[in-house]
Amino acid sequence: MNAKLAKxxxxxxxxxxxxxxxxxxxxxxxxxxxxxNPFSSSTGRAISEDILKAMEAKYGFDQPVHIQxxxxxxxxxxxxxxxxxxxxxxxxxxxxxxxxxxxxRIGFSGAAIAIILGIFLGVIxxxxxxxxxxxxxxxxTTALVSMPSFVMATLLLLVFGKYLRWFNTIGSxxxxxxxxxxxxxxxxxxxxxxxxxxxxxxxxxxxxIRTARAKGLPxxxxxxxHALKNALSPVITxxxxxxxxxxxxxxxxxxxxxxxxxGQRFIKSMSSFDYMMxxxxxxxxxxxxxxxxxxxxxxxxxxxxxxxxx
Amino acid sequence: MEGKKEKFKNPLSLQIDPDLFAxxxxxxxxxxxxxxxxxxxxxxxxxxxxxxxxxxxxxxVIVLVxxxxxxxxxxxxxxxxxxxVQGALMPPFQYSPKEQAKIDKGQTVFPxxxxxxxxxxxxxxxVIYGTRISLLVGIIAAVIVxxxxxxxxxxxxxxxGRVDMIMMRIVDIIYSLPDVLIVILLSVAIKDIVRSxxxxxxxxxxxxxxxxxxxxxxxxxxxxARQVRGQILSxxxxxxxxxxxxxxxxxxxxxxxxxxxxxxSVIIIVAALQIPxxxxxxxxxxxxxxxxxxxxxxxxxLASDARTSMQSRxxxxxxxxxxxxxxxxxxxxxxxxxxxxxxxxxxx
Numbered sequence: 001m002n003a004k005l006a007k008x009x010x011x012x013x014x015x016x017x018x019x020x021x022x023x024x025x026x027x028x029x030x031x032x033x034x035x036x037n038p039f040s041s042s043t044g045r046a047i048s049e050d051i052l053k054a055m056e057a058k059y060g061f062d063q064p065v066h067i068q069x070x071x072x073x074x075x076x077x078x079x080x081x082x083x084x085x086x087x088x089x090x091x092x093x094x095x096x097x098x099x100x101x102x103x104x105r106i107g108f109s110g111a112a113i114a115i116i117l118g119i120f121l122g123v124i125x126x127x128x129x130x131x132x133x134x135x136x137x138x139x140x141t142t143a144l145v146s147m148p149s150f151v152m153a154t155l156l157l158l159v160f161g162k163y164l165r166w167f168n169t170i171g172s173x174x175x176x177x178x179x180x181x182x183x184x185x186x187x188x189x190x191x192x193x194x195x196x197x198x199x200x201x202x203x204x205x206x207x208x209i210r211t212a213r214a215k216g217l218p219x220x221x222x223x224x225x226h227a228l229k230n231a232l233s234p235v236i237t238x239x240x241x242x243x244x245x246x247x248x249x250x251x252x253x254x255x256x257x258x259x260x261x262x263g264q265r266f267i268k269s270m271s272s273f274d275y276m277m278x279x280x281x282x283x284x285x286x287x288x289x290x291x292x293x294x295x296x297x298x299x300x301x302x303x304x305x306x307x308x309x310x
Numbered sequence: 311m312e313g314k315k316e317k318f319k320n321p322l323s324l325q326i327d328p329d330l331f332a333x334x335x336x337x338x339x340x341x342x343x344x345x346x347x348x349x350x351x352x353x354x355x356x357x358x359x360x361x362x363x364x365x366x367x368x369x370x371v372i373v374l375v376x377x378x379x380x381x382x383x384x385x386x387x388x389x390x391x392x393x394x395v396q397g398a399l400m401p402p403f404q405y406s407p408k409e410q411a412k413i414d415k416g417q418t419v420f421p422x423x424x425x426x427x428x429x430x431x432x433x434x435x436x437v438i439y440g441t442r443i444s445l446l447v448g449i450i451a452a453v454i455v456x457x458x459x460x461x462x463x464x465x466x467x468x469x470x471g472r473v474d475m476i477m478m479r480i481v482d483i484i485y486s487l488p489d490v491l492i493v494i495l496l497s498v499a500i501k502d503i504v505r506s507x508x509x510x511x512x513x514x515x516x517x518x519x520x521x522x523x524x525x526x527x528x529x530x531x532x533x534x535a536r537q538v539r540g541q542i543l544s545x546x547x548x549x550x551x552x553x554x555x556x557x558x559x560x561x562x563x564x565x566x567x568x569x570x571x572x573x574x575s576v577i578i579i580v581a582a583l584q585i586p587x588x589x590x591x592x593x594x595x596x597x598x599x600x601x602x603x604x605x606x607x608x609x610x611x612l613a614s615d616a617r618t619s620m621q622s623r624x625x626x627x628x629x630x631x632x633x634x635x636x637x638x639x640x641x642x643x644x645x646x647x648x649x650x651x652x653x654x655x656x657x658x
Binding site: 033034157245256270 | 483486487490491492498502503590593597599610613617620621624634643
């Protein structure tokens with residue numbers, strides 16, 4: 001690791017922290033701009049004036065906004081996102097902890113499927129450019145990137161869960177996470193396939209590939225050692241946005257397959273006016289997304305030294 | 311001509327032959343002519359686009375769908391909000407008791423092509439309205455992105471130096487914000503503000519729509535701004551810009567007359583790919599219940615509502631799903647067709 005890379009990492013980390021801070025600011029002040037506070041009667045709950053005052057004092061809502069913000073910021077640093085309002089007795093942190101195991105399982109296996117299958121299909125398509133395999137892959141991936149995740153998820157639920165009955169459709173039961181994972185991974189898989197295909201075609205047309213072939217290297221070595229290594233860069237760049245897609249997409253998929261994960265809890269918090277939860281989950285997910293983006297950037301830089309450090 | 315030249319005995323003679331300076335005949339002038347008509351970049355690109363059959367089919371689909379979505383509701387016999395409890399959840403081409411009575415009396419009743427929903431509303435017109443919402447969101451979002459992106463990107467690229475550095479830092483920060491999360495957050499907040507406001511305009515648009523436009527205005531233009539800036543930076547070094555500046559053209563005029571016309575290809579490509587993105591976001595929000603306000607249908611909310619009766623009436627899901635798939639697919643393919651047509655790097 002040279003000094004230039006270290007400097008770049010330092011700069012990127014500063015940027016990431018600034019972004020996280022900005023997300024917290026935006027989230028906090030957006031939620032505070034909402035006219036109704038969580039306890040007011042507009043949420044459909046009749047509460048007497050005294051109790052309302054007491055509740056506000058308990059949660060610190062009677063303080064000026066900037067003091068509330070500093071207090072909240074301090075809490076976030078200790079992973080304390082405050083108490084949940086709709087689920088009495090548990091904190092937002094508890095709820096996140098309860099949901100994250102499902103969401104993480106779906107997210108990571110979805111990412112693994114998308115990356116492995118996507119690269120594989122992309123390479124196959126590029127090596128068979130113009131032949132039927134390539135055309136089939138192109139048609140299927142074009143269709144897949146034009147389908148919203150909820151359409152994909154409901155189709156899978158209908159076909160494999162209800163008609164064929166291959167898998168359990170309730171997410172919390174055994175084998176119930178297979179369909180949500182597949183539903184979530186199809187879009188990024190198709191996207192990666194297209195990326196990898198075009199970047200592979202680009203690399204295969206370069207001079208050093210011709211040199212490698214000319215000096216008599218076996219084809220598999222040319223493809224896997226020379227070409228693939230250099231064709232991976234766009235995929236790594238996409239990995240950050242992909243994780244963001246998986247995290248937010250899992251909200252839809254989880255509510256379709258009834259997975260008690262983070263996404264479903266997040267949606268519930270929005271309909272039950274649990275602003276502490278909405279705020280907490282938004283900030284939590286944003287921190288994960290920003291940190292993953294940071295890691296992908298560094299990984300890309302380490303793997304491909306040609307990238308300008310800027 | 312050949313014969314005249316042979317008069318010279320000495321090829322090195324400096325004696326000038328006056329015949330060489332005779333005016334050219336019409337025939338000779340014609341030989342000088344360009345054998346291919348000159349084509350402007352725009353015409354050339356459009357010609358290439360027209361030769362791309364897939365892209366043209368997609369363009370036709372988009373035009374057709376837009377025509378249906380914007381014209382059909384004005385003479386369609388049903389509205390998206392009229393309920394009829396007796397005729398709830400009918401399969402396609404079935405009539406409610408009231409309508410059946412009318413038919414028996416000899417009147418003609420327009421069939422429910424896609425059946426009705428759980429409140430007896432005609433499903434076909436709801437899908438058409440949902441499609442209209444999707445198209446509107448896509449196009450307005452693209453317009454917002456184009457306007458802000460062009461202004462920001464061209465200012466940043468044109469002035470360069472410190473201005474550019476600061477402006478691009480801002481872009482970098484906005485670029486790294488998780489956009490979908492912020493859309494959700496804003497629509498949660500705006501939904502509440504909408505509920506407590508009395509403005510009819512705001513009520514009809516709904517929280518999701520407003521927050522999508524807001525977020526596109528706040529966040530999504532950065533991609534466009536980056537592309538435009540990159541393009542401007544390279545155009546800035548061209549001689550014709552120097553020439554223009556040397557005769558005293560103002561920066562605004564140089565941006566308007568030289569730079570933006572040369573950025574058109576980048577702008578078209580980025581804008582075309584922005585449309586499906588916006589449509590996806592809107593349907594995602596509507597599916598979560600954060601989109602358009604209640605009686606107004608959206609493809610996302612229709613699909614979401616259809617889930618409850620998915621097993622017995624899968625067509626309630628299939629129609630909106632198919633519609634959104636068709637629109638996004640067409641825009642995606644048209645977008646890649648535009649990229650092929652407008653990308654000068656691919657020019658043979």
